[in-house]
Amino acid sequence: MNPLIEVDVVVVGAGPAGCATATALAMEGRRVLVLEREKFPRYHIGESLIPFTYQPLERIGMIPKLKASHFTRKYSVQFVGPSGRASQPFYFYNRYDRETVAQTWQVLRSEFDLMMVENAREKGVEVREETEVLELLREDGAHVGVRARGADGVEFEVRAAVTVDATGREAIAATRNAWRRGDPKLNKVAVWTYYEGSKRDTGIDEGGTTVAFIPDKGWFWYIPQHGNRVSVGVVADGKYLTRDGLKDPEAIFQREIPQNKWIQDHLSTGKVCDEYWLTAEYTFRSEYCADRGLVLVGDSFGFLDPVFSSGLMIALKSGVAAADAIHAALAAGDVSAERFEGYGAMMRQSMENMRKLVYAFYDPNVSFKTVTDGRPELAADLTDCLSGDVGKDFSRMFAAFSEYTTLPAPLPYGVPRPSESSLVAA
Numbered sequence: 001m002n003p004l005i006e007v008d009v010v011v012v013g014a015g016p017a018g019c020a021t022a023t024a025l026a027m028e029g030r031r032v033l034v035l036e037r038e039k040f041p042r043y044h045i046g047e048s049l050i051p052f053t054y055q056p057l058e059r060i061g062m063i064p065k066l067k068a069s070h071f072t073r074k075y076s077v078q079f080v081g082p083s084g085r086a087s088q089p090f091y092f093y094n095r096y097d098r099e100t101v102a103q104t105w106q107v108l109r110s111e112f113d114l115m116m117v118e119n120a121r122e123k124g125v126e127v128r129e130e131t132e133v134l135e136l137l138r139e140d141g142a143h144v145g146v147r148a149r150g151a152d153g154v155e156f157e158v159r160a161a162v163t164v165d166a167t168g169r170e171a172i173a174a175t176r177n178a179w180r181r182g183d184p185k186l187n188k189v190a191v192w193t194y195y196e197g198s199k200r201d202t203g204i205d206e207g208g209t210t211v212a213f214i215p216d217k218g219w220f221w222y223i224p225q226h227g228n229r230v231s232v233g234v235v236a237d238g239k240y241l242t243r244d245g246l247k248d249p250e251a252i253f254q255r256e257i258p259q260n261k262w263i264q265d266h267l268s269t270g271k272v273c274d275e276y277w278l279t280a281e282y283t284f285r286s287e288y289c290a291d292r293g294l295v296l297v298g299d300s301f302g303f304l305d306p307v308f309s310s311g312l313m314i315a316l317k318s319g320v321a322a323a324d325a326i327h328a329a330l331a332a333g334d335v336s337a338e339r340f341e342g343y344g345a346m347m348r349q350s351m352e353n354m355r356k357l358v359y360a361f362y363d364p365n366v367s368f369k370t371v372t373d374g375r376p377e378l379a380a381d382l383t384d385c386l387s388g389d390v391g392k393d394f395s396r397m398f399a400a401f402s403e404y405t406t407l408p409a410p411l412p413y414g415v416p417r418p419s420e421s422s423l424v425a426a
Protein backbone atom coordinates (compact mmCIF):
# COMPACT_ATOMS: atom_id res chain seq x y z
CA MET A 1 0.00 0.00 0.00
CA ASN A 2 1.35 3.45 -0.98
CA PRO A 3 1.43 6.24 1.62
CA LEU A 4 -1.84 7.91 2.48
CA ILE A 5 -2.84 11.00 0.50
CA GLU A 6 -4.73 13.79 2.26
CA VAL A 7 -6.79 16.40 0.41
CA ASP A 8 -9.84 18.55 1.06
CA VAL A 9 -11.97 16.81 -1.55
CA VAL A 10 -11.56 13.59 -3.52
CA VAL A 11 -13.65 13.31 -6.69
CA VAL A 12 -14.37 9.90 -8.20
CA GLY A 13 -14.67 10.18 -12.00
CA ALA A 14 -13.31 12.84 -14.40
CA GLY A 15 -16.39 13.18 -16.59
CA PRO A 16 -18.05 16.61 -16.96
CA ALA A 17 -19.69 16.48 -13.52
CA GLY A 18 -16.49 15.49 -11.72
CA CYS A 19 -14.37 18.05 -13.58
CA ALA A 20 -16.89 20.86 -13.01
CA THR A 21 -16.98 20.11 -9.26
CA ALA A 22 -13.22 19.78 -8.95
CA THR A 23 -12.39 22.87 -11.04
CA ALA A 24 -14.83 25.14 -9.21
CA LEU A 25 -13.43 23.96 -5.85
CA ALA A 26 -9.81 24.40 -6.94
CA MET A 27 -10.67 27.93 -8.10
CA GLU A 28 -11.78 28.57 -4.51
CA GLY A 29 -8.38 27.40 -3.29
CA ARG A 30 -9.36 23.88 -2.20
CA ARG A 31 -6.99 20.92 -2.58
CA VAL A 32 -8.77 18.53 -4.91
CA LEU A 33 -7.77 15.13 -6.26
CA VAL A 34 -9.73 13.49 -9.10
CA LEU A 35 -9.38 9.75 -9.67
CA GLU A 36 -10.43 8.46 -13.09
CA ARG A 37 -10.42 4.82 -14.17
CA GLU A 38 -9.88 5.45 -17.90
CA LYS A 39 -7.04 7.02 -19.87
CA PHE A 40 -8.34 10.12 -21.69
CA PRO A 41 -9.31 10.71 -24.45
CA ARG A 42 -11.94 7.98 -24.10
CA TYR A 43 -15.23 7.41 -25.91
CA HIS A 44 -18.49 8.62 -24.31
CA ILE A 45 -22.01 9.22 -25.56
CA GLY A 46 -23.83 12.50 -24.80
CA GLU A 47 -22.71 14.95 -27.46
CA SER A 48 -25.30 17.70 -27.72
CA LEU A 49 -25.04 20.67 -25.36
CA ILE A 50 -28.00 22.91 -24.57
CA PRO A 51 -27.89 26.67 -23.85
CA PHE A 52 -27.94 26.44 -20.04
CA THR A 53 -24.60 24.66 -20.01
CA TYR A 54 -23.22 28.16 -20.67
CA GLN A 55 -23.23 29.46 -17.08
CA PRO A 56 -21.37 26.54 -15.45
CA LEU A 57 -18.94 26.35 -18.39
CA GLU A 58 -18.28 30.07 -18.07
CA ARG A 59 -17.75 29.77 -14.33
CA ILE A 60 -14.93 27.23 -14.80
CA GLY A 61 -13.29 29.09 -17.70
CA MET A 62 -14.28 26.76 -20.54
CA ILE A 63 -16.11 29.20 -22.84
CA PRO A 64 -13.03 30.72 -24.56
CA LYS A 65 -11.77 27.18 -25.25
CA LEU A 66 -15.08 26.12 -26.74
CA LYS A 67 -15.28 29.27 -28.84
CA ALA A 68 -11.80 28.52 -30.21
CA SER A 69 -12.65 24.84 -30.84
CA HIS A 70 -13.73 23.13 -34.07
CA PHE A 71 -16.97 21.89 -32.47
CA THR A 72 -20.11 22.48 -34.52
CA ARG A 73 -22.17 25.45 -33.38
CA LYS A 74 -25.75 24.65 -32.40
CA TYR A 75 -28.51 27.28 -32.41
CA SER A 76 -31.70 25.23 -32.43
CA VAL A 77 -33.61 22.01 -32.06
CA GLN A 78 -36.33 20.83 -34.43
CA PHE A 79 -38.85 18.00 -34.37
CA VAL A 80 -39.70 15.92 -37.44
CA GLY A 81 -42.77 13.68 -37.87
CA PRO A 82 -42.56 10.12 -39.29
CA SER A 83 -43.70 11.45 -42.69
CA GLY A 84 -40.61 13.67 -42.78
CA ARG A 85 -42.34 16.99 -42.06
CA ALA A 86 -40.17 19.23 -39.92
CA SER A 87 -41.40 21.72 -37.30
CA GLN A 88 -40.09 25.28 -37.30
CA PRO A 89 -36.76 24.99 -35.44
CA PHE A 90 -36.84 26.31 -31.87
CA TYR A 91 -34.08 28.93 -32.15
CA PHE A 92 -32.57 29.66 -28.75
CA TYR A 93 -31.79 33.25 -29.78
CA ASN A 94 -35.50 34.01 -29.79
CA ARG A 95 -35.18 33.88 -26.00
CA TYR A 96 -31.51 34.46 -25.18
CA ASP A 97 -28.49 36.51 -26.17
CA ARG A 98 -27.20 35.23 -29.50
CA GLU A 99 -23.51 35.72 -28.65
CA THR A 100 -23.58 33.85 -25.35
CA VAL A 101 -26.30 31.54 -24.00
CA ALA A 102 -28.19 31.04 -27.29
CA GLN A 103 -25.21 29.54 -29.08
CA THR A 104 -24.09 26.14 -27.92
CA TRP A 105 -22.14 23.18 -29.35
CA GLN A 106 -22.32 19.63 -30.66
CA VAL A 107 -19.18 18.04 -29.23
CA LEU A 108 -17.16 14.91 -29.65
CA ARG A 109 -17.06 13.75 -26.07
CA SER A 110 -13.58 12.24 -26.22
CA GLU A 111 -12.28 15.72 -27.12
CA PHE A 112 -14.65 17.72 -24.91
CA ASP A 113 -13.97 15.60 -21.83
CA LEU A 114 -10.21 15.86 -22.41
CA MET A 115 -10.55 19.66 -22.62
CA MET A 116 -12.41 19.58 -19.30
CA VAL A 117 -9.61 17.54 -17.68
CA GLU A 118 -6.89 19.82 -19.07
CA ASN A 119 -8.84 22.86 -17.87
CA ALA A 120 -9.15 21.30 -14.41
CA ARG A 121 -5.40 20.71 -14.28
CA GLU A 122 -4.74 24.30 -15.35
CA LYS A 123 -6.88 25.48 -12.46
CA GLY A 124 -4.87 23.43 -9.96
CA VAL A 125 -6.72 20.11 -9.77
CA GLU A 126 -4.65 16.92 -9.63
CA VAL A 127 -6.21 14.34 -11.97
CA ARG A 128 -4.92 10.77 -11.88
CA GLU A 129 -6.04 8.68 -14.84
CA GLU A 130 -6.09 4.87 -15.05
CA THR A 131 -6.91 4.90 -11.36
CA GLU A 132 -9.95 2.98 -10.25
CA VAL A 133 -11.75 3.67 -7.01
CA LEU A 134 -12.48 0.32 -5.39
CA GLU A 135 -14.25 1.44 -2.24
CA LEU A 136 -15.76 4.49 -0.56
CA LEU A 137 -14.28 4.52 2.95
CA ARG A 138 -16.46 5.13 6.00
CA GLU A 139 -15.67 5.59 9.65
CA ASP A 140 -18.24 6.14 12.42
CA GLY A 141 -20.97 6.65 9.83
CA ALA A 142 -19.04 9.32 7.91
CA HIS A 143 -17.39 9.09 4.49
CA VAL A 144 -13.69 9.75 4.95
CA GLY A 145 -12.21 9.10 1.47
CA VAL A 146 -11.58 6.20 -0.89
CA ARG A 147 -9.43 3.15 -1.56
CA ALA A 148 -8.12 3.10 -5.11
CA ARG A 149 -5.78 1.22 -7.42
CA GLY A 150 -3.37 3.29 -9.53
CA ALA A 151 -1.97 2.80 -13.03
CA ASP A 152 0.94 0.85 -11.47
CA GLY A 153 -1.51 -1.64 -9.95
CA VAL A 154 -0.72 -0.51 -6.40
CA GLU A 155 -3.58 0.24 -4.04
CA PHE A 156 -3.64 3.39 -1.94
CA GLU A 157 -5.99 5.36 0.28
CA VAL A 158 -7.07 8.95 -0.03
CA ARG A 159 -8.40 10.75 3.04
CA ALA A 160 -10.66 13.72 2.39
CA ALA A 161 -13.24 15.73 4.32
CA VAL A 162 -15.60 15.30 1.35
CA THR A 163 -15.85 12.55 -1.26
CA VAL A 164 -17.68 13.37 -4.49
CA ASP A 165 -19.28 10.55 -6.45
CA ALA A 166 -19.06 11.56 -10.12
CA THR A 167 -18.94 8.03 -11.53
CA GLY A 168 -21.73 8.59 -14.06
CA ARG A 169 -24.34 5.91 -14.59
CA GLU A 170 -22.18 3.40 -12.72
CA ALA A 171 -23.16 5.45 -9.68
CA ILE A 172 -20.84 3.78 -7.21
CA ALA A 173 -22.53 5.20 -4.07
CA ALA A 174 -26.13 4.59 -5.16
CA THR A 175 -25.35 1.10 -6.47
CA ARG A 176 -23.33 -0.13 -3.50
CA ASN A 177 -25.72 1.34 -0.93
CA ALA A 178 -28.84 0.14 -2.77
CA TRP A 179 -30.08 3.76 -3.25
CA ARG A 180 -30.75 3.32 -6.99
CA ARG A 181 -34.42 3.84 -7.91
CA GLY A 182 -35.70 3.28 -11.43
CA ASP A 183 -38.36 5.19 -13.37
CA PRO A 184 -40.15 2.22 -15.04
CA LYS A 185 -42.06 4.34 -17.56
CA LEU A 186 -38.80 5.67 -18.96
CA ASN A 187 -37.10 2.34 -19.34
CA LYS A 188 -35.99 2.68 -22.96
CA VAL A 189 -33.32 1.20 -25.19
CA ALA A 190 -30.98 3.29 -27.37
CA VAL A 191 -29.00 2.08 -30.39
CA TRP A 192 -26.65 4.45 -32.22
CA THR A 193 -23.77 4.85 -34.62
CA TYR A 194 -22.02 7.53 -36.72
CA TYR A 195 -22.34 8.44 -40.41
CA GLU A 196 -20.00 10.28 -42.70
CA GLY A 197 -21.28 12.23 -45.69
CA SER A 198 -24.95 12.23 -44.77
CA LYS A 199 -27.03 15.34 -45.54
CA ARG A 200 -26.67 18.48 -43.45
CA ASP A 201 -28.81 21.57 -43.42
CA THR A 202 -27.07 24.81 -44.30
CA GLY A 203 -26.26 28.12 -42.61
CA ILE A 204 -27.45 28.58 -39.08
CA ASP A 205 -29.36 25.28 -39.23
CA GLU A 206 -26.30 23.17 -39.98
CA GLY A 207 -25.58 22.37 -36.36
CA GLY A 208 -29.14 22.04 -35.08
CA THR A 209 -30.28 18.89 -33.32
CA THR A 210 -33.13 17.02 -35.01
CA VAL A 211 -35.45 14.79 -33.01
CA ALA A 212 -37.28 12.63 -35.58
CA PHE A 213 -40.24 10.52 -34.50
CA ILE A 214 -40.91 6.92 -35.38
CA PRO A 215 -44.37 5.42 -34.81
CA ASP A 216 -45.12 4.31 -31.20
CA LYS A 217 -43.34 7.39 -29.86
CA GLY A 218 -39.80 6.26 -30.39
CA TRP A 219 -37.40 8.78 -31.89
CA PHE A 220 -34.10 9.31 -33.68
CA TRP A 221 -31.51 11.86 -32.74
CA TYR A 222 -29.50 13.44 -35.55
CA ILE A 223 -26.54 15.44 -34.25
CA PRO A 224 -24.24 16.98 -36.87
CA GLN A 225 -20.63 17.08 -35.68
CA HIS A 226 -17.44 18.55 -37.11
CA GLY A 227 -15.47 16.61 -39.72
CA ASN A 228 -18.57 15.71 -41.78
CA ARG A 229 -19.71 13.24 -39.10
CA VAL A 230 -23.21 12.85 -37.77
CA SER A 231 -24.16 11.04 -34.57
CA VAL A 232 -27.45 9.26 -35.13
CA GLY A 233 -29.36 7.03 -32.75
CA VAL A 234 -32.77 5.55 -32.16
CA VAL A 235 -34.53 5.35 -28.78
CA ALA A 236 -37.74 3.41 -28.03
CA ASP A 237 -39.21 0.70 -25.83
CA GLY A 238 -37.03 -2.40 -25.90
CA LYS A 239 -40.01 -4.58 -26.82
CA TYR A 240 -40.68 -2.48 -29.90
CA LEU A 241 -37.06 -2.32 -31.07
CA THR A 242 -36.46 -6.06 -30.61
CA ARG A 243 -39.80 -7.20 -32.09
CA ASP A 244 -39.63 -10.46 -34.08
CA GLY A 245 -36.65 -11.47 -31.98
CA LEU A 246 -34.15 -9.00 -33.46
CA LYS A 247 -31.14 -8.61 -31.14
CA ASP A 248 -28.27 -7.37 -33.28
CA PRO A 249 -27.81 -3.57 -32.82
CA GLU A 250 -27.03 -3.01 -36.50
CA ALA A 251 -30.15 -4.90 -37.63
CA ILE A 252 -32.29 -3.03 -35.06
CA PHE A 253 -30.94 0.34 -36.19
CA GLN A 254 -31.18 -0.31 -39.92
CA ARG A 255 -34.76 -1.61 -39.63
CA GLU A 256 -35.92 1.66 -38.04
CA ILE A 257 -34.45 4.00 -40.67
CA PRO A 258 -37.42 3.79 -43.09
CA GLN A 259 -39.77 4.57 -40.17
CA ASN A 260 -38.87 8.22 -40.58
CA LYS A 261 -38.62 9.69 -44.06
CA TRP A 262 -36.41 12.63 -43.03
CA ILE A 263 -33.88 10.28 -41.42
CA GLN A 264 -34.03 7.97 -44.42
CA ASP A 265 -33.41 10.85 -46.80
CA HIS A 266 -30.63 12.44 -44.74
CA LEU A 267 -28.75 9.16 -44.27
CA SER A 268 -29.14 8.16 -47.93
CA THR A 269 -25.95 9.97 -49.03
CA GLY A 270 -23.81 8.82 -46.10
CA LYS A 271 -22.06 5.70 -44.87
CA VAL A 272 -21.67 4.23 -41.42
CA CYS A 273 -18.18 5.06 -40.09
CA ASP A 274 -18.22 3.58 -36.58
CA GLU A 275 -19.49 0.60 -34.64
CA TYR A 276 -23.09 0.24 -33.40
CA TRP A 277 -23.63 1.01 -29.72
CA LEU A 278 -26.52 -0.07 -27.47
CA THR A 279 -27.63 0.83 -23.97
CA ALA A 280 -30.71 -0.08 -21.93
CA GLU A 281 -32.47 0.65 -18.61
CA TYR A 282 -31.05 4.05 -18.13
CA THR A 283 -33.42 6.32 -16.24
CA PHE A 284 -32.87 6.25 -12.46
CA ARG A 285 -32.36 8.48 -9.44
CA SER A 286 -30.46 7.98 -6.21
CA GLU A 287 -32.57 7.92 -3.07
CA TYR A 288 -30.05 10.33 -1.52
CA CYS A 289 -28.06 13.26 -2.93
CA ALA A 290 -25.61 13.31 -0.02
CA ASP A 291 -24.47 11.52 3.09
CA ARG A 292 -22.12 12.69 5.79
CA GLY A 293 -18.91 13.58 3.91
CA LEU A 294 -20.33 12.44 0.55
CA VAL A 295 -22.02 14.30 -2.34
CA LEU A 296 -23.42 12.82 -5.57
CA VAL A 297 -23.16 14.83 -8.81
CA GLY A 298 -24.22 14.38 -12.45
CA ASP A 299 -25.45 10.99 -13.63
CA SER A 300 -24.43 9.34 -10.36
CA PHE A 301 -27.19 11.40 -8.69
CA GLY A 302 -29.70 10.61 -11.43
CA PHE A 303 -30.03 10.03 -15.12
CA LEU A 304 -32.98 11.07 -17.25
CA ASP A 305 -33.97 9.88 -20.72
CA PRO A 306 -31.76 11.89 -23.12
CA VAL A 307 -34.47 13.12 -25.51
CA PHE A 308 -33.87 16.77 -24.62
CA SER A 309 -30.08 16.47 -24.23
CA SER A 310 -30.29 17.53 -20.61
CA GLY A 311 -27.52 15.26 -19.25
CA LEU A 312 -24.52 17.54 -19.63
CA MET A 313 -26.45 20.58 -18.42
CA ILE A 314 -27.44 18.69 -15.25
CA ALA A 315 -23.90 17.31 -14.88
CA LEU A 316 -22.24 20.74 -15.19
CA LYS A 317 -24.85 22.61 -13.17
CA SER A 318 -24.74 20.04 -10.38
CA GLY A 319 -20.94 20.17 -10.41
CA VAL A 320 -20.64 23.89 -9.72
CA ALA A 321 -23.60 23.88 -7.30
CA ALA A 322 -22.10 20.98 -5.35
CA ALA A 323 -18.74 22.79 -5.33
CA ASP A 324 -20.36 25.87 -3.76
CA ALA A 325 -22.11 23.76 -1.13
CA ILE A 326 -18.92 21.80 -0.36
CA HIS A 327 -16.80 24.97 -0.14
CA ALA A 328 -19.30 26.46 2.33
CA ALA A 329 -19.49 23.20 4.31
CA LEU A 330 -15.71 23.03 4.61
CA ALA A 331 -15.56 26.66 5.71
CA ALA A 332 -18.18 25.94 8.37
CA GLY A 333 -16.38 22.77 9.47
CA ASP A 334 -19.60 20.81 9.01
CA VAL A 335 -19.95 18.27 6.22
CA SER A 336 -23.14 16.66 7.47
CA ALA A 337 -25.64 15.52 4.86
CA GLU A 338 -28.06 18.29 5.91
CA ARG A 339 -25.62 20.89 4.56
CA PHE A 340 -26.61 19.66 1.09
CA GLU A 341 -30.36 20.18 1.49
CA GLY A 342 -30.39 23.21 -0.84
CA TYR A 343 -28.22 21.42 -3.39
CA GLY A 344 -30.57 18.42 -3.43
CA ALA A 345 -33.66 20.63 -3.73
CA MET A 346 -32.16 22.46 -6.74
CA MET A 347 -31.27 19.17 -8.41
CA ARG A 348 -34.72 17.68 -7.79
CA GLN A 349 -36.48 20.74 -9.20
CA SER A 350 -34.23 20.74 -12.29
CA MET A 351 -34.78 17.06 -12.95
CA GLU A 352 -38.53 17.14 -12.26
CA ASN A 353 -39.11 19.95 -14.77
CA MET A 354 -37.25 18.02 -17.47
CA ARG A 355 -38.91 14.76 -16.42
CA LYS A 356 -42.41 16.20 -16.85
CA LEU A 357 -41.52 17.38 -20.33
CA VAL A 358 -40.08 13.94 -21.16
CA TYR A 359 -43.29 12.23 -19.96
CA ALA A 360 -45.35 14.62 -22.11
CA PHE A 361 -43.12 13.87 -25.10
CA TYR A 362 -43.69 10.11 -24.82
CA ASP A 363 -47.50 10.40 -24.51
CA PRO A 364 -49.06 9.98 -27.98
CA ASN A 365 -51.93 12.27 -26.90
CA VAL A 366 -49.56 15.22 -26.56
CA SER A 367 -48.39 17.37 -29.44
CA PHE A 368 -46.07 20.27 -28.55
CA LYS A 369 -47.38 22.08 -31.61
CA THR A 370 -51.04 21.77 -30.56
CA VAL A 371 -50.28 22.96 -27.03
CA THR A 372 -48.23 25.98 -28.10
CA ASP A 373 -50.09 27.02 -31.29
CA GLY A 374 -51.49 30.54 -30.88
CA ARG A 375 -50.05 30.76 -27.35
CA PRO A 376 -46.69 32.55 -27.61
CA GLU A 377 -46.21 32.50 -23.85
CA LEU A 378 -46.30 28.68 -23.90
CA ALA A 379 -43.96 28.50 -26.92
CA ALA A 380 -41.58 30.69 -24.88
CA ASP A 381 -41.89 28.40 -21.84
CA LEU A 382 -41.23 25.37 -24.02
CA THR A 383 -38.10 26.94 -25.57
CA ASP A 384 -36.89 27.85 -22.07
CA CYS A 385 -37.36 24.30 -20.81
CA LEU A 386 -35.71 22.84 -23.95
CA SER A 387 -32.84 25.29 -23.39
CA GLY A 388 -32.34 23.94 -19.88
CA ASP A 389 -33.62 26.90 -17.86
CA VAL A 390 -34.91 24.32 -15.43
CA GLY A 391 -34.89 26.52 -12.34
CA LYS A 392 -37.91 28.37 -13.77
CA ASP A 393 -41.54 27.93 -12.75
CA PHE A 394 -43.26 26.09 -15.61
CA SER A 395 -46.63 25.52 -13.90
CA ARG A 396 -48.47 27.46 -16.66
CA MET A 397 -47.03 25.21 -19.38
CA PHE A 398 -47.54 21.99 -17.43
CA ALA A 399 -51.15 22.97 -16.68
CA ALA A 400 -51.66 23.22 -20.46
CA PHE A 401 -50.05 19.79 -21.01
CA SER A 402 -52.28 18.34 -18.29
CA GLU A 403 -55.29 18.87 -20.54
CA TYR A 404 -53.87 16.07 -22.72
CA THR A 405 -51.95 13.82 -20.33
CA THR A 406 -51.29 12.95 -16.71
CA LEU A 407 -47.94 14.37 -15.70
CA PRO A 408 -45.94 12.43 -13.10
CA ALA A 409 -45.82 13.38 -9.42
CA PRO A 410 -42.31 14.29 -8.24
CA LEU A 411 -40.15 11.32 -7.23
CA PRO A 412 -39.57 11.32 -3.47
CA TYR A 413 -35.82 10.75 -3.99
CA GLY A 414 -32.73 12.90 -4.02
CA VAL A 415 -32.79 14.27 -0.46
CA PRO A 416 -29.80 14.24 1.92
CA ARG A 417 -29.57 11.00 3.89
CA PRO A 418 -30.77 11.73 7.41
CA SER A 419 -27.74 11.80 9.66
CA GLU A 420 -26.29 13.63 12.64
CA SER A 421 -24.14 16.69 12.17
CA SER A 422 -20.43 16.06 11.97
CA LEU A 423 -17.70 18.52 12.69
CA VAL A 424 -14.41 18.58 10.84
CA ALA A 425 -11.49 20.85 11.35
CA ALA A 426 -11.98 23.88 9.11
Ligand SMILES: Cc1cc2nc3c(=O)[nH]c(=O)nc-3n(C[C@H](O)[C@H](O)[C@H](O)COP(=O)(O)OP(=O)(O)OC[C@H]3O[C@@H](n4cnc5c(N)ncnc54)[C@H](O)[C@@H]3O)c2cc1C
Pocket residue numbers: 012013014015016017018035036037038044045046047048049050131132133134166167168169170172190279282297298299300306308309310311312313315
Ligand atom coordinates in the same frame (compact mmCIF):
# COMPACT_ATOMS: atom_id res chain seq x y z
C1 LIG B 1 -27.99 7.21 -25.39
C2 LIG B 1 -27.60 8.45 -24.67
C3 LIG B 1 -27.60 9.69 -25.33
C4 LIG B 1 -27.25 10.85 -24.65
N1 LIG B 1 -27.27 12.05 -25.30
C5 LIG B 1 -26.99 13.19 -24.64
C6 LIG B 1 -26.96 14.45 -25.29
O1 LIG B 1 -27.20 14.55 -26.51
N2 LIG B 1 -26.68 15.55 -24.56
C7 LIG B 1 -26.40 15.48 -23.23
O2 LIG B 1 -26.17 16.52 -22.60
N3 LIG B 1 -26.36 14.30 -22.59
C8 LIG B 1 -26.64 13.16 -23.25
N4 LIG B 1 -26.57 11.97 -22.60
C9 LIG B 1 -26.24 11.99 -21.17
C10 LIG B 1 -24.74 12.20 -20.90
O3 LIG B 1 -24.01 11.16 -21.50
C11 LIG B 1 -24.48 12.20 -19.40
O4 LIG B 1 -25.50 12.90 -18.72
C12 LIG B 1 -23.11 12.81 -19.02
O5 LIG B 1 -22.06 12.11 -19.61
C13 LIG B 1 -22.97 12.79 -17.49
O6 LIG B 1 -21.69 13.19 -17.08
P1 LIG B 1 -21.06 12.63 -15.72
O7 LIG B 1 -19.80 13.38 -15.53
O8 LIG B 1 -22.07 12.61 -14.66
O9 LIG B 1 -20.74 11.09 -16.03
P2 LIG B 1 -19.75 10.44 -17.09
O10 LIG B 1 -19.58 11.34 -18.25
O11 LIG B 1 -20.27 9.07 -17.37
O12 LIG B 1 -18.36 10.33 -16.35
C14 LIG B 1 -18.15 9.42 -15.31
C15 LIG B 1 -16.67 9.06 -15.25
O13 LIG B 1 -16.44 8.28 -14.06
C16 LIG B 1 -15.47 7.30 -14.35
N5 LIG B 1 -15.62 6.22 -13.36
C17 LIG B 1 -16.69 5.39 -13.19
N6 LIG B 1 -16.47 4.54 -12.17
C18 LIG B 1 -15.23 4.84 -11.68
C19 LIG B 1 -14.45 4.32 -10.62
N7 LIG B 1 -14.88 3.31 -9.84
N8 LIG B 1 -13.22 4.85 -10.39
C20 LIG B 1 -12.76 5.89 -11.16
N9 LIG B 1 -13.47 6.41 -12.19
C21 LIG B 1 -14.69 5.90 -12.44
C22 LIG B 1 -15.81 6.88 -15.77
O14 LIG B 1 -14.71 6.25 -16.42
C23 LIG B 1 -16.20 8.22 -16.41
O15 LIG B 1 -15.10 8.83 -17.06
C24 LIG B 1 -26.89 10.78 -23.28
C25 LIG B 1 -26.86 9.55 -22.63
C26 LIG B 1 -27.19 8.40 -23.30
C27 LIG B 1 -27.17 7.09 -22.57
